[in-house]
Amino acid sequence: MEAILESLLGAPKEKSGGKSDDEIMKDLKDGSQLMVVNCYPPCPEPDLTLGIPPHSDYGFLTLLLQDEVKGLQIQHKENWVTVEPIANSFVVNVGDHLEIFSNGRYKSVLHRVLVNSAKARTSVASLHSLPFKCMIRPCPKLIDEANPRRYKDTDFATFLEYISSCEPVMKNFLESRRLF
Ligand SMILES: O=C(O)CCC(=O)C(=O)O
Numbered sequence: 001m002e003a004i005l006e007s008l009l010g011a012p013k014e015k016s017g018g019k020s021d022d023e024i025m026k027d028l029k030d031g032s033q034l035m036v037v038n039c040y041p042p043c044p045e046p047d048l049t050l051g052i053p054p055h056s057d058y059g060f061l062t063l064l065l066q067d068e069v070k071g072l073q074i075q076h077k078e079n080w081v082t083v084e085p086i087a088n089s090f091v092v093n094v095g096d097h098l099e100i101f102s103n104g105r106y107k108s109v110l111h112r113v114l115v116n117s118a119k120a121r122t123s124v125a126s127l128h129s130l131p132f133k134c135m136i137r138p139c140p141k142l143i144d145e146a147n148p149r150r151y152k153d154t155d156f157a158t159f160l161e162y163i164s165s166c167e168p169v170m171k172n173f174l175e176s177r178r179l180f
């Protein structure tokens, strides 16, 4: 898992450079991992519901293992696009923390899950974040006059406070952290 994260984070690392990236990598290694197993039974009326409503994942990166049954869709240019399952591979989703750390260069992906009437579906999501007490903020190297800071400081407690007051649907948690 560590090796996968390290190779995936190569891209923002090159762009931002310097000490803060090593720090973020270290924080991620000491960070939190939440594993969620989702089971979607067959649904007699799939057009009337969703397996999971549109949302973005809290956290830095999500590694998602889906079985051979379709269902996951991501939003791309206003359209819902089905993510075709590929055997023995992970889908990697950018989470809200990476959008904040990259000061908006990387967008957390809005996704949802459809159900179907024929087959049960199972997926396993592994959400990787900083340690719960860590503060996430835009990387200073990505802030300048042309790219002012776009997000407020955010930690896990802020997220818990948010979800106790309203549902984390669409990208509304991230929107609540926006400065402009
Ligand atoms: O079942 C899926 O493919 C996606 C699950 C998901 O989005 C989640 O657990 O956050």
Ligand SMILES: [Fe+2]
Binding pocket: 055, 056, 057, 111, 125
């Ligand atoms: Fe998700």
